[in-house]
Amino acid sequence: MIRKTLLLLFTAALVCTVPVYAQPQQTLLSFTGYDYENPGDGGLYLAVGDGYKSVGFITSFGPLLDPFYDFSQNEYTYYLFDLTVATRDTDGSDMVVTFNDNGRVRYFEDPFARPYTPALYGTNPPNATAPSTFIDPGPPALGGDLDQFVLTYNFATGRGAWSGAMTLDEGSDLALYVPPAQRSGWILGAQNDNTSVPAGYDNQVEGNCLVPGPTSATQRTWGAIKSLYR
């Protein structure tokens, strides 16, 4: 009996001392694309009630997804949408825009093997190819709800940035690859109105999504664990 108890305690100690490196956050994926207003294009930039959208390509995956996705076999795209301007403030050349909650971002995997439709920006979105060729085939591999989305822009420099809280809640790969503890993070973007921007789009976008890192394990003795329950 004593031997069995010791064996159980020894086994429990082994289980509890496997080291796992904790990271505060990790990159889920990174992307580059263009943004545009829809509805509400033209007139005042991002007036209250206007819609903000972005389409583009995923350029790399972080450690959580990288083992499962293959750029040599698939095209990876994103679509940011359902963001409606709630407030708009300006101060000199600076602008701050807040958006209503429940925007959405979706990430798609389009295999080159199937009847493949390359994602094309075209001009003056929405158009015949954008967003349609960026959101095929459905359903998305991953998708998430966006809250607290805020966009800051400087009209003098033509540069801006945005951030928003992202909660992954849909997609064919969600349950397969993203543990529940790593589904709520932040989506970050930088905007640049450089000369590459196609007609009808507003800015080039560079960004990434951050999610919590893997859950850490702390080395504890069996006695310390038992004391938690006394």
Place this chain on the structure above:
Amino acid sequence: MKSKLGMAVTLGLLATGAFASSAHAQCGQTGAPMIEFDTNTFAYETNYNPATFNSVIGSQLTVVGKITLFCQPFQDLDAQDPSKEYTLVFAGLVSNGTVTTPYFVTGTKYVTSYSGGSFIIYEDTTPDAPTLATLAPNPPNAQVPARFADGTVILSGTLSNFVTTVRELPGGPPNQYTHEFDADFQFTGPPAGTYFVRVQGTGLGNLFGTWCPNGSGNGLCILPAGYSAQPNGEFGNPPTAVQSSTWGTIKQLYR
């Protein structure tokens, strides 16, 4: 015979490019990045306070990172090749001091410009650069910048107008942030290098992306001690050079 051989080589190179472009669909698109660096890129300074986002005048900024994607005219470089590692180092960026101003009454804007600067891109056949998960604190250390600055120099150049902007948004707490960096770059070497000759004579290109300062606020990045930010960005394609020529020289190309 010689011209046929030249044509064959040219077609071979084009075929290589076509194959590589299929690996990253966006490489064929208007405005595709030339060089992309995501995820594992880190900045640190000699005199920077992460609690106030303040870079002191004269502080030297260094950025090290792993390149994740090459597009035209470097599509034959595969940043995903596990047997190689492509890294970048920005150095020689000297802070002009952080200018802190109110941002919409209750927020704060932190703008830091840097003078000078250069960049080097390395190809390393013994991948060893750390990721965020393995990044040692307090650079410079045994890892940083050494493991990003090893291998063969395949491209180098100068940086100018390097500016970082961090905005602590009004309305907190909890505080929420946006951030970006922006700079110009120009390729300058290495002279006669295989990859440099493809961009020799091009004009100033644009370098930009998110900056993600070290911190625990919403929209910031928690990094090991000693790092100031985790940039995520790209080198855009610079304007193509215009080369003067004579009509006779141009006709020679087709003979």
